Amino acid sequence: MPQEFRLILKNVDQAGYTSDMECYLRHGGYEALKKVLALAPKDLPDGKKMSPQEQVREDVKASGLRGRGGAGFSCGLKWSLVDRRSGKPIYLICNADESEPGTFKDRQIMHKDPHQLIEGMILSCWANDVKLAYLYIRGEMPEGARILNRALKEARAKGFLGKNILGSGYDLEIHVHRGAGAYICGEETGLIESLEGKRPYPRIKPPYFPAVLGLYQCPTIVNNVETLCHVKHIVNMGSAEYAKLGTPNNTGTRIVSLSGDVKRPGYFEIEVGKVTLGELINHDNFGQGLRDGRKLKAVIPGGSSAKVLKAGEVFKLNRKGADGQMAKVDVPLLDLPYDFDSLQQAGTMSGSSAVIVMDDSRDIVDCLANVSEFYAHESCGQCTPCREGSLWMSKALHRMTHGEGRKADADYLVKIASNIQGRTICAFGEACAWPVLSFVSKFRDEFEAKGAADEARTKVAGQSPEIKAAASTHR
Amino acid sequence: MTFTVPTPLEAEIDELITHYPQKRSASLMLLHALQEHFGWISKEAMEWTAAKLGLQPINVYELVTFYPMFRQEPLGKTHIKVCRTLSCALAGSADVRKHFCDKLGLDAHAHVPQTTPDGKFTVEFVECLASCGTAPVVLVNETLHEKVGTAQAAEIIAQGR
Numbered sequence: 080m081p082q083e084f085r086l087i088l089k090n091v092d093q094a095g096y097t098s099d100m101e102c103y104l105r106h107g108g109y110e111a112l113k114k115v116l117a118l119a120p121k122d123l124p125d126g127k128k129m130s131p132q133e134q135v136r137e138d139v140k141a142s143g144l145r146g147r148g149g150a151g152f153s154c155g156l157k158w159s160l161v162d163r164r165s166g167k168p169i170y171l172i173c174n175a176d177e178s179e180p181g182t183f184k185d186r187q188i189m190h191k192d193p194h195q196l197i198e199g200m201i202l203s204c205w206a207n208d209v210k211l212a213y214l215y216i217r218g219e220m221p222e223g224a225r226i227l228n229r230a231l232k233e234a235r236a237k238g239f240l241g242k243n244i245l246g247s248g249y250d251l252e253i254h255v256h257r258g259a260g261a262y263i264c265g266e267e268t269g270l271i272e273s274l275e276g277k278r279p280y281p282r283i284k285p286p287y288f289p290a291v292l293g294l295y296q297c298p299t300i301v302n303n304v305e306t307l308c309h310v311k312h313i314v315n316m317g318s319a320e321y322a323k324l325g326t327p328n329n330t331g332t333r334i335v336s337l338s339g340d341v342k343r344p345g346y347f348e349i350e351v352g353k354v355t356l357g358e359l360i361n362h363d364n365f366g367q368g369l370r371d372g373r374k375l376k377a378v379i380p381g382g383s384s385a386k387v388l389k390a391g392e393v394f395k396l397n398r399k400g401a402d403g404q405m406a407k408v409d410v411p412l413l414d415l416p417y418d419f420d421s422l423q424q425a426g427t428m429s430g431s432s433a434v435i436v437m438d439d440s441r442d443i444v445d446c447l448a449n450v451s452e453f454y455a456h457e458s459c460g461q462c463t464p465c466r467e468g469s470l471w472m473s474k475a476l477h478r479m480t481h482g483e484g485r486k487a488d489a490d491y492l493v494k495i496a497s498n499i500q501g502r503t504i505c506a507f508g509e510a511c512a513w514p515v516l517s518f519v520s521k522f523r524d525e526f527e528a529k530g531a532a533d534e535a536r537t538k539v540a541g542q543s544p545e546i547k548a549a550a551s552t553h554r
Numbered sequence: 555m556t557f558t559v560p561t562p563l564e565a566e567i568d569e570l571i572t573h574y575p576q577k578r579s580a581s582l583m584l585l586h587a588l589q590e591h592f593g594w595i596s597k598e599a600m601e602w603t604a605a606k607l608g609l610q611p612i613n614v615y616e617l618v619t620f621y622p623m624f625r626q627e628p629l630g631k632t633h634i635k636v637c638r639t640l641s642c643a644l645a646g647s648a649d650v651r652k653h654f655c656d657k658l659g660l661d662a663h664a665h666v667p668q669t670t671p672d673g674k675f676t677v678e679f680v681e682c683l684a685s686c687g688t689a690p691v692v693l694v695n696e697t698l699h700e701k702v703g704t705a706q707a708a709e710i711i712a713q714g715r
Contacts, residue, residue: 180639180682211575218586218623219635219683221696254573257586259621262681276581276607278620295576338641338686345687383640433686435641449643453681 081358081365084324084350086332087308091191098226100233103194109239111314112201116247135206139310141318143330147184148174148265148303149382149430150506151419154310158207158300160290167297171204171212172274175304176258176265178217179382180453181433184334184346185304189216189223193230197253199307201239202314204251207300211252215270218259227255262457266505267301268293269459280461281505305334326352329418333429335359339436340373341366349417356380356388357413360436373438377522378412380422381430383450384510386517388412394425427517443525444484447518448476454511462503468495469511483537484530489519492526557598563591567606577607581617585624594628622680630669630676632714635693636702638679641686645701650690651679653707675714 090096090106103109118131129137140155161169173196177185188196196214204212216224231253234240242250261279263269268287269279271294286292293299309331313321322330329351337359338344347365354365356378361368369375375390390412398408415421422429437446455473460466472495475488485491496512496519503509519526559567567587571580584606588599600614607614618624636642636651654677655662658670667678685691688700694710702710 177684178682181641181686183684183686186684217684218621219680219693222698256573256579257583259582259586259617260623260680261621273582274579275576276578276613276617278616336687338689339644344641344689379640435644435686437644441644446640446644449638449640453639456681 081349081354081362083347083364084332084353085348086312086324087188087195087305087334088192088346088348091187096191098191098193098230100194100230100237103192108194109198109237111311112198112205112239113245115202115205115314116245116249132206132208135202135314138318139206139313142309142313142321143318143328144306144309144313144321145329145419146303147305147309147333147432149179149384149428151429154302154306157290157302160288161207161300162291162298163208165291165298168211169207169209170294170297170299171200171207171209172267172270172294172299172301173200173212173214173304173307174265174267174270174301175214175216175220175223176270177220177304177431178262178265179384179431179433180450181336181338181379181382181435182431183336183338184432186220186223187334187346188304188308189220190226193227194234195308195311196304197227197230197234197240199309199311200253201234201244201251203300203302203307203310204253205244205249206310209300210250213254213256213274213294215256215258215264215274217264218257221257224255224257231255261459262453263459263505263507266507269505270301271299278459280459281507283504325350326416326418329420333417333432335417336431336433337366337436338433340369340438340441341436342370343367352416352418352421354417355413356415356417356434359417359434360413366436369436369438373440375413375436376439376441377437377443377446379433379435379437379514380415380417381428382433383435383453384513385422385430386427386513387521388425388427389521392425392521396421396424442480443518443522444476444479444529447514448473448480450514450518451476451511454507454514458507458511462508464499464502465508465511468499471495472511472515479526479529479533482533484526484533486527486530486534488530489523489526492519557596557602559588559602560591563587571607578609578613581607581609581614582621585614585617589624594625596626625667628673629667630674630714632675632710633695634675634677634710635680635683636677637681637683637685637689637691637693639682639686642683642689642691645689647690650692650702650707651677653704654711657707657711675711 120128144154145151258264264273264279266281268282273279289299325331332348333351334348360366378388392412393409395407396410397405400406451473455469458465458469492515496515499508500512570583584603601611604611604614652662658675660668669676692699692702
């Protein structure tokens with residue numbers, strides 16, 4: 080039976096579990112930190128020694144941990160790219176700018192179990208010789224910032240943070256830094272600019288790979304909240320045990336944020352790839368299905384930037400057959416295992432693991448108009464295709480949802496989106512183009528029917544004054 | 555008008571600046587602290603911040619105009635931010651916003667934040683507040699309200715009166 084597997088959220092929501100230090104310590108808190116500080120250098124077969132820090136970095140690599148923020152990049156590999164020879168300080172930033180529409184998992188960790196995140200951060204900083212780290216939390220979470228500041232103060236008082244941590248000679252300071260409502264700060268180089276006190280304009284790569292030229296032009300690691308929490312569990316369990324969770328190349332657990340048209344929306348931690356998209360939506364242990372009398376229409380599987388999937392779609396996935404050979408196998412939408420690779424093969428992504436469900440009562444043009452308005456509002460304005468294109472798409476969709484669609488709008492939207500993706504400094508270009516490209520290609524009939532009906536009607540009645548006004552003033 | 559920052563606030567700000575190896579990094583935190591105290595960010599507040607951090611006023615002005623949370627005019631004492639984005643929209647956030655606007659005599663179609671003439675309320679449509687599982691959500695000043703219906707909306711208004 081598909082069920083939750085709570086590793087990160089083990090204590091969260093349990094009766095009597097609180098966010099303070101004493102409670103965390105009663106539940107085995109900061110034991111992973113004590114464990115690594117007691118590690119001795121390891122002798123290697125070639126006579127060299129491997130430092131305790133290096134051992135933890137190798138462990139994280141061996142665990143197969145992939146970033147939980149959106150891109151799913153190997154955490155161990157990210158750490159291994161850090162320039163350790165430059166002589167410059169290395170910084171670590173926890174990306175807690177949770178703003179991808181549909182996502183609300185990091186909020187649970189920060190509000191309900193802040194010390195788990197802080198311990199994960201201290202471990203990651205220690206393993207990477209970081210002396211100064213920042214926790215960049217989005218501005219709309221003032222309560223979260225207060226909770227984290229209190230937890231940091233408690234950690235300093237206990238000697239887990241600050242000068243000479245637990246007598247080990249290791250110094251580390253972590254500060255909370257608040258954003259101020261800009262989605263683009265979730266993009267790591269935009270976040271770094273923001274932390275430098277500037278507008279969060281993403282930097283161009285190359286040369287500005289954070290691992291080499293990050294915060295203050297120094298090597299910098301940027302990891303998501305959930306990713307950093309996993310580091311604690313890898314240290315506790317050992318990489319081999321950890322890698323047994325989940326599926327090959329998709330190890331560990333993941334917190335899925337489920338919202339939209341299901342009976343029981345919420346956050347569910349699963350072993351990656353052990354639960355299907357259909358089970359997340361329909362099973363009693365998860366979403367408990369759609370509202371009575373409703374049928375599935377579409378699913379956004381990884382936050383609003385991910386390409387939409389249509390009910391009834393069947394995908395060709397690479398699977399190992401009984402003979403051990405890889406072969407293409409037909410997998411229907413609801414049978415897609417919820418993991419990084421399967422969703423990628425289905426032409427979309429697990430992104431920030433936010434599943435948004437839409438039922439057959441929904442107007443698909445309305446849904447896309449909503450998503451596109453978000454991106455039009457959040458484009459930072461640095462690259463012309465994105466700054467202009469995101470607005471053009473949003474304006475066209477606004478027109479379509481206000482009775483002034485045209486049959487040619489479907490092609491118009493695709494044309495604009497195609498001219499944004501791949502032509503911008505950061506991945507925001509794709510993030511605003513992909514929803515449009517996927518919605519229009521998969522529901523083209525609905526876009527064209529709406530446009531044609533509006534055209535037929537306005538030919539008789541003429542354009543309404545409201546739409547003329549809206550078209551001139553709409554952002 | 556002279557702009558003065560009370561001593562305890564300035565002490566708090568001086569402490570914040572020590573968090574960063576480069577002073578400019580403290581910009582956002584300073585603006586948050588000033589906005590929390592004064593309710594908004596005036597031209598004088600921006601000039602004060604720039605001087606404090608050794609920057610030109612434009613360096614601060616460009617932040618205030620970019621980041622949506624900073625505001626250049628005083629807003630209502632009760633600031634109601636209704637989430638507009640998809641999951642909340644599916645759960646009826648447009649109706650929630652309209653309800654607030656109707657009850658407070660504001661224009662439910664305007665795209666900008668709107669404040670009641672008595673200065674008690676501001677209603678604003680904002681982007682995803684990251685609590686999509688309990689949609690529709692409303693952030694009132696610093697408190698998040700979940701699964702907001704008309705009854706809860708009435709309570710929020712009653713508390714702000």
